Amino acid sequence: MMKAGFVSLVGLPNAGKSTLVNALIGEKVGIVSPKPQTTRKRVIGIYNEPNMQACFVDSPGYIEATTELNTFLREELKGIIKDGDMLIAVLNLDARKLEDLVALADLASKSGKKWFALITKMDMDKDLRSERLRVELQKYNVPIVNVCAVRKAEKLREQVLPLVREMLPESPAPLFNNDSYTTQNVRDLIAEIVREKCFETLHQEVPYGVAVKVVKFDETGKLPRIHTEILVSRESFVPMVLGAQGRRIKHIGTEARKECERIMGKKIYLETHVKVKKDWTKNAQMMKELGYVINE
Ligand SMILES: Nc1nc2c(ncn2[C@@H]2O[C@H](COP(=O)(O)OP(=O)(O)OP(=O)(O)O)[C@@H](O)[C@H]2O)c(=O)[nH]1
Ligand SMILES: [Mg+2]
The missing domain is CATH 3.40.50.300 (P-loop containing nucleotide triphosphate hydrolases)
Structure with a gap:
């Protein structure tokens, strides 16, 4: 069974x-x-x-x-x-x-x-x-x-x-297609990987004010072009994400790209931009837009 x-x-x-x-x-x-x-x-x-x-x-x-x-x-x-x-x-x-x-x-x-x-x-x-x-x-x-x-x-x-x-309970059939290992789509996974690199690279309260969004996923060219936004809850977090001469965001982007390429099994072009989304962690509507939806 x-x-x-x-x-x-x-x-x-x-x-x-x-x-x-x-x-x-x-x-x-x-x-x-x-x-x-x-x-x-x-x-x-x-x-x-x-x-x-x-x-x-x-x-x-x-x-x-x-x-x-x-x-x-x-x-x-x-x-x-x-x-x-x-x-x-x-x-x-x-x-x-x-x-x-x-x-x-x-x-x-x-x-x-x-x-x-x-x-x-x-x-x-x-x-x-x-x-x-x-x-x-x-x-x-x-x-x-x-x-x-x-x-x-x-x-x-x-x-x-x-x-x-x-x-586990008995079930007449599997719940999901048995050829996939996650319900997450590639877009979500990429956003999460960029967020993981932010967690690794940023400190104190900064990573907790970060959300990541994939804003463009273009597969028409030779390399898939993926644009992501790193949204921060405060203006003062921007320089921390950028780092001196933009070195920190470059590092985040490079690490994320390498990992995404490994998972997707192909080369990609990954862009990361920082944007302020003031107080998003305190605003239910903005959180919803970022995919943090409370399941009722
Ligand atoms: N030494 C040791 N470290 C572990 C073990 N399991 C996980 N870790 C480390 O513990 C830390 C937290 O692991 P996560 O898997 O992110 O923990 P989590 O429960 O998912 O955390 P949240 O998502 O923040 O709730 C990471 O640095 C892991 O490498 C273990 O068995 N031994
Ligand atoms: Mg966890």
Whole structure:
């Protein structure tokens, strides 16, 4: 019997959720950075086997809302729990407080869905944290696996996929075409990769005020020409994105182009421009235009 469904990953910001999805799928589905709150929109990575289709839903980490963008992130997470056929609580050992991880397990447990606990960043375990966490998790009576997402993807799959197979519902057919590994289109992926390079290159509050939009995608010439806009929420962020003599934006563009070329399997021409979109993170309408739509 075929099993298919949505596997929602819930975890704190920076827990390593996107890293996990990428490793499980074996392709870049979502962007990754050492900074929290990198993922903003729901991203689906599709794992196909002859008798199983697991659609892993990567999401923003759980946070208390303060700004409009944070409200969006929190709503996204609620929606992801609701829409999941099952959940994986991603519990990262480098979290600030053990209680936050237990709170997440509680959230998963209260959802009433099937779920299991995945303790990640095992390579960062200290003071027997994983042991203490295991004790705390016993009351939920769910399977617990310990993983390290930045090493051996094969081992990770062996640990995670059997549990997923067990918990997914039966389905007469796969939910998506089984020849694709993500629901994201190329435009979205390119915008996300440019944003990833901004997260890597920019610091403090600047990356959080950045959104990226593909404004033109022209495939008529020899090389696809892709124009992107890096939208910043404040005028004062412009020089930070540009850098001295425009070196920083050049670096962002070059790194993004190389990665896009690798994924698309061809050479491209990638242009990046900085534009001010004042206070977009505080404005629901502007956020909507940028694709941050709250799913009701
Ligand atoms: N040492 C170690 N680092 C990891 C592991 N998994 C992920 N990381 C790192 O943790 C950081 C955050 O990873 P992400 O995958 O972006 O985390 P996320 O949960 O998607 O974060 P948000 O999207 O911001 O909520 C990155 O620097 C990863 O390289 C792991 O198992 N061990
Ligand atoms: Mg992420």
